[in-house]
Amino acid sequence: MVATYILMAVIAYAIGSVNFSVILSKRIAGFDVRERGSGNAGTTNMLRSVGKGAAVLTLLLDILKGLVAILVAKFIVAKIASGANEAILVQLAGFFVVVGHTFPMFFGFKGGKGVATSLGVLLIINPEIGGICLVFALLEMALTRMVSVGSINAALLFPVLTIFIKYNYIADDYNYIIFGIAMAAFVIFNHRSNLKRIYNGTENRISFKK
Numbered sequence: 329m330v331a332t333y334i335l336m337a338v339i340a341y342a343i344g345s346v347n348f349s350v351i352l353s354k355r356i357a358g359f360d361v362r363e364r365g366s367g368n369a370g371t372t373n374m375l376r377s378v379g380k381g382a383a384v385l386t387l388l389l390d391i392l393k394g395l396v397a398i399l400v401a402k403f404i405v406a407k408i409a410s411g412a413n414e415a416i417l418v419q420l421a422g423f424f425v426v427v428g429h430t431f432p433m434f435f436g437f438k439g440g441k442g443v444a445t446s447l448g449v450l451l452i453i454n455p456e457i458g459g460i461c462l463v464f465a466l467l468e469m470a471l472t473r474m475v476s477v478g479s480i481n482a483a484l485l486f487p488v489l490t491i492f493i494k495y496n497y498i499a500d501d502y503n504y505i506i507f508g509i510a511m512a513a514f515v516i517f518n519h520r521s522n523l524k525r526i527y528n529g530t531e532n533r534i535s536f537k538k
Contacts, residue, residue, distance in 0.1 A: 329409070329411060329412055332404065332408070332409040332412045332417070333412070333416065333417065333420055335404075336400070336401055336404060336417050336420045336421055336424075337420050337421075337424045338424075339397075339400055339421075340397040340400070340401075340420065340421040340422075340423075340424035340425040340428065341424045341425070341427055341428040341433070342428060342433070343393055343396055343397045343400070343425050343428060344393055344397065344424065344425035344426060344427060344428020344429040344430075344432065344445060345428040345429070345431075345432035345433045345434045345435070345439075346393065346428075346432070346434065347369050347429065347432045347434070347435050347439050347440065348385070348386050348389040348390060348393075349361050349369045349370055349371070349373070349374050349386045349390075349440060350362065350369050350432075350435050350439075352374070352378070352382050352385060352386055352389075353374065353377070353378050353382065356378060356379075356382050357377070357378045357379075357382070361373055361374055361377050361378060362438060364376075364377040365377040366532070368440055368441060369432075369435070369438065369439045369440045370386070370390070370439075370440030370441055370443070370444070371383050371386050371387040371390065371440075371443075371444055372475045372534070374386045375534075386444075387444050390429065390440070390444035390445050390448070391444050391445065391447055391448035391451070392448060393425055393429065393445050393448060394422065394425055394426070394444075394445045394446065394447065394448020394449035394450075394451075394452070395448045395449075395451070395452050396425075397421040397422065397424075397425035397449070398418055398421050398422060398448075398449060398452045398453060398498065399452070400421060401414070401417040401418045401420070401421035402414070402418070402498070402499075404417060405417060405499075413501070413502060414499040414501065415497070415499040415500065415501050415502030415504075416502060417499075418453065418498060418499045419502070419504070419507040421449075422446075422449040422453060422507070422511065423507070423510055423511060423514070425445055425449065426442040426445050426446050426449065426511065426514060426515070427442075427514070429442045429445045430442050430514075430518055441479070441515065441518040441519060442514065442515055442518055443475075443479045443483075443515060446483070446511060446515055447461070447462060449511070450462075450486065452498060453497060453498050453499075453504075454493065454496055454497050454498070454504075455496070456493060456496055457486065457489045457490065457493055460485070460489060461482040461483075461485055461486055461489070462482070464478075464481065464482050464485055465478035465479060465481070465482035466478065468481055468482070469534070472533075473533040473534050473535070474526070474531050474532070474533055474534070475534060476519050476522035476523075476525075476526065476531060477526065477531075479515065479519065480515070480516055480519050480522070480523070483511065483512040483515040483516055484512055484516070486508045486511060486512055487505055487508030487509045487511075487512050488508075489508075490504045490505045490507075490508040491505060
């Protein structure tokens with residue numbers, strides 16, 4: 329059974345490693361998005377470096393990666409390893425697909441910060457929690473005009489919500505608080521440079537007029 333959990337982590341990591349911002353920027357604009365702007369392979373840098381259409385497509389595809397990883401975990405339980413703990417498989421899939429997005433093996437282990445992929449994971453694991461985190465993040469982004477602030481605070485909100493919302497999980501026979509803390513810690517770790525800029529008052533802001 330341990331082999332099943334390891335296999336799930338590897339599959340999820342491989343799914344996460346398909347970095348759409350790098351693929352799309354090369355296809356659409358002829359350059360690697362990591363060579364422009366912030367150097368991050370994610371939606372915000374795609375918006376600044378390539379354009380709105382490419383950014384929206386990147387966002388949707390990165391969310392889809394999270395969804396697919398969780399569905400693969402569900403498939404493994406249903407078709408291959410019925411004796412495996414479904415919730416543990418789901419949580420491994422959710423965590424390692426974000427790790428793959430951040431450290432993609434197909435693109436030199438330099439990827440994005442995992443926010444959109446984490447959102448995909450949250451939306452399918454528990455739509456209520458995912459929806460609350462999404463609305464909270466969007467409100468913070470609108471108020472501060474800083475994507476990082478909304479992303480970081482939504483990540484912090486996730487484990488808090490798991491304490492109070494203990495129902496409607498895609499696999500609800502295991503405690504999700506530890507999973508929430510691990511996901512939040514990883515996303516915040518990925519934003520360490522943003523935290524430094526926020527502290528120094530130099531964090532980039534988005535413009536809603538462009």
